[in-house]
Amino acid sequence: EVQLVESGGGLIQPGGSLRLSCAASGFTVSSNYMSWVRQAPGKGLEWVSVIYSGGSTYYADSVKGRFTISRDNSKNTLYLQMNSLRAEDTAVYYCARDKGWFDPWGQGTLVTVSS
């Protein structure tokens, strides 16, 4: 079964750092494009970042220079390192396989940035 499971969310103070993980099963992360998508409370979906199978990475302007997407091929896991966190980064973060369309999605992990 193709599945994604995120972890690493939590409450963090403004300016802090957090690393999200996304463990994949049923397919190989490194052979696919993988994205992070977030959803602020009560709001719509916002694409955050993608890593291509070849290793190229792209970011939304809102997180460029603060977030870093990466993967560990040996663990078949995707990561999102989030630095200099702001209140407006508060959201549920989803990882997803990216074929142009996103499928499957993980269950999401909540990041709350607040003092």
Added chain:
Amino acid sequence: DIQMTQSPSSLSASVGDRVTITCQASQDISNYLNWYQQKPGKAPKLLIYDASNLETGVPSRFSGSGSGTDFTFTISSLQPEDIATYYCQQYDNLPPKTFGPGTKVDIK
């Protein structure tokens, strides 16, 4: 960046009604348009990819059409389990991939 608009932002319909949602892109995106269903507290679920292709396992009452800048998503006969928010999403050549603002569907 390509901007996506959706209408209506919300709608209320009766069980069995035909429901139509439209999505417009700010520039030509060919057929690179996908539709998702999201229920409260759950991750989005892919329903339609490349404008009109039904994802495996998705009921045939869901359909999509369009190309270029104008797209339509239809539920041919609304069921109680279809209560959700629906999002369109484009994927032109380069990032960012952008979503529409969503359409909330509920039962009248």
